[in-house]
Amino acid sequence: MPSSIIGIGIISALGKNLLQTKENLFADTPVLPHPPTKIETSLNLPVFEIPDLPSLPDYPGGYTGQILNIALDEAIAQSNLSMDDLRELRVGVAIGTTVACQLNSIPFYATLRKGEKPDAQPLKSYVDGNPAEYIRHRLGLHGPAITISNACSSGADAIGIGHLWLKQNICDIVIAGGSDELNKIPYDGFNALGVCSPEPCKPFDANRKGLNLGEAASVVIMTNLPETRSPFSVIGFGKRADAFHITQPKPEGKDLEHAINQALAEANLSPNDIAFINAHGTGTEANDAVESHVFARVFGDSVPFMSTKALTGHTLGAAGAIEAIFTLLMLERQLAVKSTRFETKPDDFPVAPLRENRPLHDAHVALSTSLAFGGSNTALVLQYQP
Numbered sequence: 001m002p003s004s005i006i007g008i009g010i011i012s013a014l015g016k017n018l019l020q021t022k023e024n025l026f027a028d029t030p031v032l033p034h035p036p037t038k039i040e041t042s043l044n045l046p047v048f049e050i051p052d053l054p055s056l057p058d059y060p061g062g063y064t065g066q067i068l069n070i071a072l073d074e075a076i077a078q079s080n081l082s083m084d085d086l087r088e089l090r091v092g093v094a095i096g097t098t099v100a101c102q103l104n105s106i107p108f109y110a111t112l113r114k115g116e117k118p119d120a121q122p123l124k125s126y127v128d129g130n131p132a133e134y135i136r137h138r139l140g141l142h143g144p145a146i147t148i149s150n151a152c153s154s155g156a157d158a159i160g161i162g163h164l165w166l167k168q169n170i171c172d173i174v175i176a177g178g179s180d181e182l183n184k185i186p187y188d189g190f191n192a193l194g195v196c197s198p199e200p201c202k203p204f205d206a207n208r209k210g211l212n213l214g215e216a217a218s219v220v221i222m223t224n225l226p227e228t229r230s231p232f233s234v235i236g237f238g239k240r241a242d243a244f245h246i247t248q249p250k251p252e253g254k255d256l257e258h259a260i261n262q263a264l265a266e267a268n269l270s271p272n273d274i275a276f277i278n279a280h281g282t283g284t285e286a287n288d289a290v291e292s293h294v295f296a297r298v299f300g301d302s303v304p305f306m307s308t309k310a311l312t313g314h315t316l317g318a319a320g321a322i323e324a325i326f327t328l329l330m331l332e333r334q335l336a337v338k339s340t341r342f343e344t345k346p347d348d349f350p351v352a353p354l355r356e357n358r359p360l361h362d363a364h365v366a367l368s369t370s371l372a373f374g375g376s377n378t379a380l381v382l383q384y385q386p
Contacts, residue, residue: 002383003166003167003223003235004230004233005230006079006080007076007078007220007221009070009071009072009073009074009218009219010071010216010218010325011070011071011216012048012214012215012216012218012312013216014031014312022329024311025308025329025330025337026337030311033047034049036049036182041188043191045191045196045198046198046200047213048212049214049215058125061130061134064179064180067179067217068219071177071218072219076221081173083140087141090143090170090172090173091143092141092170092173092175093145094145094146095135095158095175096153096154097131097147098151099185100131100179101149102185104184106185131179133147143165144171152314152319152373153320153370155177156319156321157370158321159176159321160237160239163237166222167224172225174222174223176220176221176222177217178315179317180318187213194210196210197211200341201283202283203279203283203288203341203342204339204342204352204353206344212313214312214313214314216312231385233383234324235382238264238266238379239376240262240377241377243374246373247373249286250375251289251290256369259379260369271299271303275363276303276304277304278366279305279306280307280323281339283309283310287371289348292352293350296350308323308337327380334362335357336359338353338355338356342354343355365381365384367379368382
């Protein structure tokens with residue numbers, strides 16, 4: 001059973017709302033990363049920041065919570081649901097994150113290590129800012145709430161879990177998505193892993209040097225209530241964990257392939273039905289190689305694919321959620337965007353992403369894939385039916 005998406009909210013370096021995001025996703029001149037302005041660091045690795053949005057002091061969940069609530073408010077407004085609707089129906093909340101699952105206050109820990117008593121405000125903000133619980137309490141909801149921290153597949157997993165809740169009649173409505181801010185902890189951590197590019201990232205390119213980090217939040221409101229009507233829907237969800245390595249994907253990609261086939265099977269579709277794939281496409285050596293080989297095995301050499309991370313950076317727990325929205329927007333526009341900055345296919349890649357934007361012809365279904373640390377593989381089949 002499809003899960004209709006009746007509300008969308010999104011904020012990233014690509015735009016502060018859905019309208020700006022639509023405009024910039026298809027713009028001729030891409031957004032470029034720059035050295036961080038929100039992080040005190042000696043590193044000079046470019047990132048994708050949300051422009052002109054200062055952090056509010058003592059906000060529950062910090063900046064991650066702040067941008068999540070911006071996306072939530074936009075999604076609720078678009079859904080035309082009232083507060084009474086939300087309180088009276090069975091409404092679940094599933095939110096993916098990485099940064100908000102940790103207390104990322106270096107001064108707090110430094111004070112503790114000195115044997116002194118730190119200010120409790122960072123701890124209070126962290127506890128109060130559990131993303132799913134915060135939304136449930138803020139809106140007065142009575143359904144299930146889960147915060148998902150499956151690294152970089154978290155946002156996609158949240159949408160998939162919400163889809164399952166509706167399918168299993170656990171909820172009437174689900175608020176799902178992901179949110180992550182730029183923070184010194186992951187910034188330094190990804191640098192320590194040696195996967196950050198010193199220049200704007202080039203996913204799938206032979207000369208790629210790694211990823212750029214970004215920040216974003218996206219919320220979708222889903223339902224299968226019979227009186228609702230929406231052109232956007234989730235029709236397939238696949239999930240598989242290979243547990244191969246703490247950070248590296250399993251080289252042969254069998255579990256990603258399984259997740260894709262699982263999502264296609266739920267949607268009752270064949271690979272030939274997929275108009276395009278919005279790949280995870282981080283720009284790292286291991287990720288891009290795995291996806292290229294898996295796409296060739298499942299779809300052959302004809303299906304177009306791209307990475308939108310060259311437009312937003314890798315937004316960690318929000319990535320799968322914002323990329324699901326980008327996928328739907330491309331279906332709505334009937335235009336698959338190119339993989340920005342891709343130039344040269346590696347010799348060992350069987351297929352390459354789009355070099356130019358490609359018009360779609362009466363296409364209704366596309367795939368979005370997400371990979372993550374710990375061997376987490378997620379696939380979402382998304383539909384636009386005007």
